[in-house]
Amino acid sequence: MSRNSAPAPVDRSPADRSQADAPLSHGLKQRHLSMIALGGVIGAGLFVGSGAGIAAAGPSIVIAYAISGLLVMLVMRMLGEMSAANPASGSFSVHAERAIGPWAGFTAGWSFWFLLCVAVGLEGIGAAKIMTGWLPGTPEWAWVALFMLVFCVTNLAAVKNFGEFEFWFAALKVGAITVFLGIGVLAILGILPGSDAPGTANLTGAGGFLPHGSEGLVVGLLASVFAYGGLETVTIAAAESEHPVQGVAKAVRTAMWRIALFYIGSMAVIVTLVPWDDPKVVEKGPYVATLDHLGIPAAGPIMNLVVLVALLSAMNANVYGASRMACSLVSRGQGPKALGRTFNGVPRTAVLFSSLFGFGCVLLSYWRPDDIFQWLLNMIGAVILVVWTFTAVSQLLLRRRLERESPQKLVVRMWLYPGLTWVALAGMAAIFVLMAREADTRLQLLWTGGLTLALAAAGYALQRSRSRR
Template sequence: MHDAPTAAGRTSSEDGAGPGSGEREPLSAGLKQRHLTMLGLGGVIGAGLFVGSGAGISVAGPGIVVSYLIAGALAMMIMRMLGEMSSAMPASGAFSVHAERALGRWAGFSVGWLYWFMLVVVLAVEATGAARIAHGWLPSVPQWGWVLIFMVVFTAANLTAVKNFGEFEFWFATLKVAAIVLFLVLSLLAIFGVLPDTEPVGLSNLADQGGFLPNGWEGVVSGVLAVVFAFGGLEVVTIAAAESADPARNVARAVRNAVWRILFFYVGSMLVIVTLLPWWSMQPGKSPYVAVLERIGVSGAGQIMNVVVFVALLSALNANLYGSSRMVFSLAERGEAPRALLKVSRGGVPVKAVFASVAFGFVSVLLNLKWPDSVFLYMLNAVGAVLLFVWGLIAVSQLRLRRHIERTAPEKLTLRMWGFPWLTWVVLAAMVTVLVLMVTDEGSRPQLLWSAGTTGAVLLIAAVRELRARKRLPTD
């Protein structure tokens, strides 16, 4: 087992310091259990579900339900592993700290910087998408003006006490969860013919035009590739747990509350959509939720869903700013990023880490506005499959740390991964399978190759740093 070096260059096992050792970091403890619970529930309910799910339905048909079950189960397993490690060793760097403790500095450095880069690039998509919707409501304000407003507002929210971030996310997530629940209730009433001017739908849309699997299992696999990345974002709750009063207990509760309900929201939504609407009528780029609301007879369905997607995008923007700032702060804390980023305000907020993340995020937004189909597209492809690398290191770290914790502090295992170690190996095999499938899929291949290049570059930098660090070590 590798010992994780602290920011001062010592190992956590040598002096008891450092992230994950039990000593509280110099950050605020302003997040409450309700903040973490709603962050876990709302973290993955975003535009990828409300809009992007249409592309999955168009390739998998009703089999998209199976696609979401597979992708959701994979995300649930990762979240369970992450919850196990974070409840035993809470730290603001979460899985980056765990990877460093399990595999060495190179792993913590690599996964931390890759995750940070992914967040600040995806942030541009969210800011631009929200600005496009707002510009449609108020055309007098240019799109770049809306982007500026959003960035200033959420930077301010992240620079104040962490409880403000928690409140923002609590209400954002509450609105998203309420929208999903209302959608499910209305859809079920329509399916059973309870709503005015509706008749029971039956199962014809699940059986016609090729049946439940119109494109066979190949369609289900294509559906998995289309939807698996929509589950990214769950990880932020384990980062946030380090800033709560009782990190170990709170993260365990948040994970338990989130995983099953999220799977219910995703799979339940897909099931009612393909029951109410013919799958072959789905148009990639158009929200299937809007199509269902129009089918039910809800007036202004498009604008209603625009509001929901707008809230989802702002929520993701806020969470990504928070997660990226805490990740780069944790890297600086361990000597893997400039030490200047360690500055913490009186309220326990890593001010310079927030500014660094906002600055790069703003550059990404400008690139998206100026060169959306060239420079920014390459950046987006460069992080497209990074989530799988992050998830892979989470699984490998859990394999190593679980045995270490069982030997040294078994009482800290308040949340345990199911079926250890066999289920962890199954998850790793599943992720390798997804990567292989991306290679064979023409639409996913460029994303995988660019992401592999990004990952390779970061690993190379990590290896060079490791070699230099070893050369500086005193010899006997």
């Protein structure tokens, strides 16, 4: 598309470019896509961040995960509809550009890149803490640097190698959570040898179901939103699959109910079996604390190994997602050209840059070791809500356009359109309002708002500059 084009064709250019989007390879299979959907999302947010969420919300963390789980199911259905119609490695960024304008694609895309890079840092911090627990005296930063090096190499290789690596990592996580849920249900029913049915004692005791009121619920809600963040990576990966349309449709359908079962089910099991104010829930992590509480021999160390694998898998998937989003943005003229260079279908420069940015976030943990993890967790939760808002608005606009111009592309359809899309937008707005009302989350909301406005202004300025040229 010529840069000298008149302003009118600018809105159509993303539609043309989204077919190629960036010169990437197509080495992912359907089984890779399904596991990437799970691999990118089951990480620090669930295994580490949920402990802080439980400590803040108490048993009501189940409600927090149910609310955010419902939101993510609606968002993924919308995203599946748009991505099946127009697969692109820029995913919702491309859709926002097509629906709203280049500034929206710029803002959504770089916001998501930012949160994925920060998530890489958080996953690295969590994994390093496990390693230093096993090998006391070793520096955390050295472990994070080692992990970054490993996943840089993994993501610099052909995409099919990344897909195979992520498939087996994610399969281990899914298997471990399934076993955990099975053990938990048996313990709740009193069938597990050596355990008594706890009843509702842990759900109603020690302050009740809402021990810290609405403030605690909001913190738990943000922790749960971050835990679900990364599921969008499957629609990014679909552009590099053998059959993008069929692949994204199937992956979105299966990922939604699996994630809801694993997340909501896990939280329900944990707060039923273990007192929410048990310090081990935060210190050791809720999964390890639950298995230790049940007295299962060697279960804690085994679960720690699973958590380590989960964190490393999520790091791998998030480096992948960040690099592809950056490459897509550059291919649409919305980023430095150097980040868009590809070698054998792999955006190696974007991989290196995203990894370095993520490692920079790790350095924050040494400046503010006591509170930076939870602070970044809440901020990323707010950024995810911004991305989801762009996704919902884009779906409202693009669905009407698709029904009018290309109804055959609606392989996946949003439920009860447009009603449920508006319900999702209302839910996101309500969470933003709750964040603004609570002192603990107001600052993160202001930072997120500032970041979003800065990106929107930069995107609009870039759009105006291109139009004048």
